[in-house]
Amino acid sequence: MPVQTPQSQAIGNINGITSIVNNQIWPLWQSINGFLALMTGQGTAAQIAALQTCPLNADGSVSATPDGSPNAAHPLNPVAYPALTRTITPAQITAMVSALGSIQANLAGAGSAMEPFVGQ
Numbered sequence: 001m002p003v004q005t006p007q008s009q010a011i012g013n014i015n016g017i018t019s020i021v022n023n024q025i026w027p028l029w030q031s032i033n034g035f036l037a038l039m040t041g042q043g044t045a046a047q048i049a050a051l052q053t054c055p056l057n058a059d060g061s062v063s064a065t066p067d068g069s070p071n072a073a074h075p076l077n078p079v080a081y082p083a084l085t086r087t088i089t090p091a092q093i094t095a096m097v098s099a100l101g102s103i104q105a106n107l108a109g110a111g112s113a114m115e116p117f118v119g120q
Contacts, residue, residue: 036101054077
């Protein structure tokens with residue numbers, strides 16, 4: 001078995017970080033960019049804000065009676081939107097979109113340490 005020198009270990013670490021950026025961070029960055037472009041380009045945020053919501057019952061279940069008007073703190077109505085895969089509020093969706101925007105900015109924003117590498 002060959003003996004590792006400090007230089008060969010450093011080269012191994014460089015190859016490791018390059019692999020992470022190329023195989024994990026770059027595809028994630030592409031996915032986030034595509035998703036955020038759809039959110040802003042199609043007016044999705046306004047559509048989400050207008051979706052029907054329902055209050056929660058005392059036991060934490062979603063009420064069968066919809067809110068009179070959308071409430072960002074209440075879950076989306078699972079009866080009206082059966083394709084939803086989980087109970088979620090418009091406020092939670094907004095927070096997730098904001099978090100993705102922060103990740104995007106941190107990966108490729110001006111002055112970011114990742115700026116020279118993202119997209120290569």
